[in-house]
Amino acid sequence: MTPTQFTELTNTLVVSCQAEPGLPLDAPIHIEALARSAVIGGASGLRIQGIANIRAVRAATDLPLIGLLKVDRPGTDVYITPTVADVEAVIEAGADIVAFDATDRVRPDTVATLCETVRQAGRLSMADISTAAEGVAAMRVGADIVSTTMSGYTPHSRKLPGPDFELMHELAVAGVPFAAEGRIWTGEEARRAFELGARFVVVGSAITRPDMITRRFIDEALRNPSRTFQGQAAE
Numbered sequence: 287m288t289p290t291q292f293t294e295l296t297n298t299l300v301v302s303c304q305a306e307p308g309l310p311l312d313a314p315i316h317i318e319a320l321a322r323s324a325v326i327g328g329a330s331g332l333r334i335q336g337i338a339n340i341r342a343v344r345a346a347t348d349l350p351l352i353g354l355l356k357v358d359r360p361g362t363d364v365y366i367t368p369t370v371a372d373v374e375a376v377i378e379a380g381a382d383i384v385a386f387d388a389t390d391r392v393r394p395d396t397v398a399t400l401c402e403t404v405r406q407a408g409r410l411s412m413a414d415i416s417t418a419a420e421g422v423a424a425m426r427v428g429a430d431i432v433s434t435t436m437s438g439y440t441p442h443s444r445k446l447p448g449p450d451f452e453l454m455h456e457l458a459v460a461g462v463p464f465a466a467e468g469r470i471w472t473g474e475e476a477r478r479a480f481e482l483g484a485r486f487v488v489v490g491s492a493i494t495r496p497d498m499i500t501r502r503f504i505d506e507a508l509r510n511p512s513r514t515f516q517g518q519a520a521e
């Protein structure tokens with residue numbers, strides 16, 4: 287992959303294969319199986335969390351791999367690849383693209399430093415942002431692309447039940463290259479993201495989190511009074 291172009295991923299679907307700690311799929315063998323299944327289904331790239339998971343998926347495919355590390359570091363709310371050491375670990379595990387939080391919050395290492403670390407290693411940086419201003423700032427300090435990942439997950443961003451299409455529009459108007467990510471559950475939503483200018487679309491939960499998919503099916507069915515459905519409504 288060549289920096290700033292993301293040609294292999296342009297107009298394609300990237301599947302994020304992640305499992306919450308403690309859930310049954312939270313093991314490298316399962317994450318790798320999810321990733322290989324997504325590839326069979328047509329995914330052009332994968333977004334993988336955790337060093338052991340990145341290693342396992344790297345060994346299984348040559349497709350572009352976006353790596354990240356979710357970790358608690360003292361003194362910060364930033365949890366996606368917060369430090370230079372975390373970036374280096376993700377690179378060492380085999381990621382082609384390193385995703386890290388680039389939101390406007392107290393952080394251990396600057397976004398510029400993280401971008402530079404990725405660049406020096408010959409990889410691409412993906413800055414996870416929650417507002418258009420953060421996207422512009424990340425590109426200014428050297429990010430290769432931004433992703434709308436963090437919209438809804440910072441105190442200062444929009445809280446929406448679905449994808450943040452307004453943020454996508456704002457990024458397009460500002461000329462910021464972006465991936466659309468976060469709460470995309472349907473093909474129609476993915477298509478709209480492309481229409482708004484997304485380079486590629488990242489889908490996670492809707493494809494790789496069976497517990498959430500099951501929950502949605504049950505809730506949807508129970509909302510329809512003309513049918514009976516054996517299941518429990520969410521509280």
Ligand SMILES: CC(=O)N[C@H](C=O)[C@@H](O)[C@H](O)[C@H](O)COP(=O)(O)O
Nearest residue numbers: 302435439468469470489490491492
């Ligand atoms: C906010 C945050 O920590 N997002 C994480 C980033 O890697 C993942 O938990 C999400 O699954 C991923 O962004 C894909 O989004 P969705 O699962 O909604 O399709």
